[in-house]
Amino acid sequence: xxxxxxxxxxxxxxxMILDGTFADGARLDEVQLAxxxxxxxxxxxxxxxxxxxxxxxxxxxxxGVFVRQPGPVELIEMFEVMAGMEAICARLAARRISDRxxxxxxxxxxxxxxxxxxxxxxxxxxxxxxxxxxxxRQSGNGFLEQECLRLHRRLKPFRRLQLRLRGRLGQSMAxxxxxxxxxxxxxxxxxxxxxxxxxxxxxxxxxHLMASLKPAAE
Amino acid sequence: xxxxxxxxxxxxxxxMILDGTFADGARLDEVQLAxxxxxxxxxxxxxxxxxxxxxxxxxxxxxGVFVRQPGPVELIEMFEVMAGMEAICARLAARRISDRxxxxxxxxxxxxxxxxxxxxxxxxxxxxxxxxxxxxRQSGNGFLEQECLRLHRRLKPFRRLQLRLRGRLGQSMAxxxxxxxxxxxxxxxxxxxxxxxxxxxxxxxxxHLMASLKPAAE
DNA sequence: GATGTCGTTCTTGTATACAAAAACGTTGAC
DNA sequence: GTCAACGTTTTTGTATACAAGAACGACATC
Numbered sequence: 001x002x003x004x005x006x007x008x009x010x011x012x013x014x015x016m017i018l019d020g021t022f023a024d025g026a027r028l029d030e031v032q033l034a035x036x037x038x039x040x041x042x043x044x045x046x047x048x049x050x051x052x053x054x055x056x057x058x059x060x061x062x063x064g065v066f067v068r069q070p071g072p073v074e075l076i077e078m079f080e081v082m083a084g085m086e087a088i089c090a091r092l093a094a095r096r097i098s099d100r101x102x103x104x105x106x107x108x109x110x111x112x113x114x115x116x117x118x119x120x121x122x123x124x125x126x127x128x129x130x131x132x133x134x135x136x137r138q139s140g141n142g143f144l145e146q147e148c149l150r151l152h153r154r155l156k157p158f159r160r161l162q163l164r165l166r167g168r169l170g171q172s173m174a175x176x177x178x179x180x181x182x183x184x185x186x187x188x189x190x191x192x193x194x195x196x197x198x199x200x201x202x203x204x205x206x207x208h209l210m211a212s213l214k215p216a217a218e
Numbered sequence: 219x220x221x222x223x224x225x226x227x228x229x230x231x232x233x234m235i236l237d238g239t240f241a242d243g244a245r246l247d248e249v250q251l252a253x254x255x256x257x258x259x260x261x262x263x264x265x266x267x268x269x270x271x272x273x274x275x276x277x278x279x280x281x282g283v284f285v286r287q288p289g290p291v292e293l294i295e296m297f298e299v300m301a302g303m304e305a306i307c308a309r310l311a312a313r314r315i316s317d318r319x320x321x322x323x324x325x326x327x328x329x330x331x332x333x334x335x336x337x338x339x340x341x342x343x344x345x346x347x348x349x350x351x352x353x354x355r356q357s358g359n360g361f362l363e364q365e366c367l368r369l370h371r372r373l374k375p376f377r378r379l380q381l382r383l384r385g386r387l388g389q390s391m392a393x394x395x396x397x398x399x400x401x402x403x404x405x406x407x408x409x410x411x412x413x414x415x416x417x418x419x420x421x422x423x424x425x426h427l428m429a430s431l432k433p434a435a436e
Numbered sequence: 437g438a439t440g441t442c443g444t445t446c447t448t449g450t451a452t453a454c455a456a457a458a459a460c461g462t463t464g465a466c
Numbered sequence: 467g468t469c470a471a472c473g474t475t476t477t478t479g480t481a482t483a484c485a486a487g488a489a490c491g492a493c494a495t496c
Contacts, residue, residue, distance in 0.1 A: 004279045040481045053271040061222045062487055077361035084306035143295035258451040
């Protein structure tokens with residue numbers, strides 16, 4: 001029997017929350033989940049703590065934990081912050097990036113392009129993720145990298161959703177290229193602006209998507 | 219007896235780690251702390267989880283938790299990120315800030331100035347904190363505000379240390395004024411640059427301070 | 437009939453008991 | 467004398483038992 005089952009449960013629950021298994025505001029029942037995972041309440045509670053710190057659930061003392069899906073406004077805000085942070089990465093990377101890393105980024109973009117033409121959204125998604133992760137790494141700031149990864153991970157399901165939009169894949173690719181070009185030129189401002197626009201537009205697109213899905217809600 | 223003792227313990231432990239009660243790399247003993255806080259191991263373990271997620275301790279499976287003080291490099295990195303995030307706040311605030319809020323910020327600065335002249339570092343510290351918190355708020359982005367508060371809180375003890383440096387208080391004040399002026403002008407770039415320099419310099423000062431304290435270490 | 441209060445039940449928070457893995461020391465062989 | 471293997475001890479991870487607060491409902495009172 002493996003140790004640290006709480007960790008596995010936390011990841012599983014996180015996935016379930018993010019993919020919409022639990023609705024917003026739903027209460028996560030300790031005993032129910034304990035039975036479902038075939039463990040005692042203890043690992044479940046440990047998992048809850050992690051989720052609460054990630055902001056996926058809210059822990060109300062003596063009341064329980066409730067899933068807390070970000071609303072449209074908060075999502076926009078999160079994408080705005082993501083854009084800002086990636087812009088910081090770009091600024092730093094523009095100064096420090098090596099030719100080796102630049103070549104690698106162009107490589108990733110090329111594979112991304114292939115995925116677009118092949119219509120393979122999953123592959124596109126993976127390569128797209130690689131691109132951003134490389135940018136974080138190339139900032140040369142380990143702490144910044146970790147913070148970016150955290151937020152990037154949190155936004156994952158929403159990015160995924162909006163990638164289905166028509167024509168967005170090709171445009172997104174072009175934006176990636178623009179970023180790499182700016183990095184190659186060592187142009188901090190242009191790199192920052194390019195990546196900021198690239199990320200922020202995702203939040204806006206998502207917003208539009210949401211609005212179109214439930215037009216008369218509230 | 220109040221509920222949620224784990225939370226109180228977490229905060230207490232956080233304070234103890236930050237003020238240097240525990241050395242870097244020290245192992246936090248569950249049973250020992252349980253005895254010390256007159257509770258069982260359960261709340262201690264819950265507190266550990268929180269600390270681990272904040273990055274103050276490292277949890278190694280089946281080994282225990284170890285305090286993880288950031289080294290000079292990581293500190294510089296963290297201040298760099300803080301600077302970047304506050305710059306984002308400044309950019310957003312420059313567009314959205316109201317005259318009402320601007321007046322309030324000038325007020326805070328005035329009180330700060332008084333504290334400098336009175337040599338009251340504690341008051342200075344509180345007002346200084348208010349200034350930054352107001353900036354976060356004025357970004358108009360609640361998520362960004364929360365993230366900034368998180369990092370700001372984490373850097374608290376290190377800021378406090380470096381505030382003792384001679385002449386820094388007066389200079390810091392002038393920088394605050396420059397930020398408010400830029401905000402008043404609605405000059406995004408200047409506001410961002412001003413606050414970035416203001417924050418980043420703290421990390422550097424701290425670095426110098428550390429270097430001067432242990433000149434021949436390593 | 438509505439409302440407030442009391443009691444039951446359910447759920448969370450904490451303590452304790454148990455299991456398993458890792459650290460440590462001891463002992464034995466080379 | 468050194469090194470390795472085994473057993474003991476300590477410590478973490480999990481389960482279960484217990485305590486206390488909150489939700490819910492019934493009953494009484496106005």
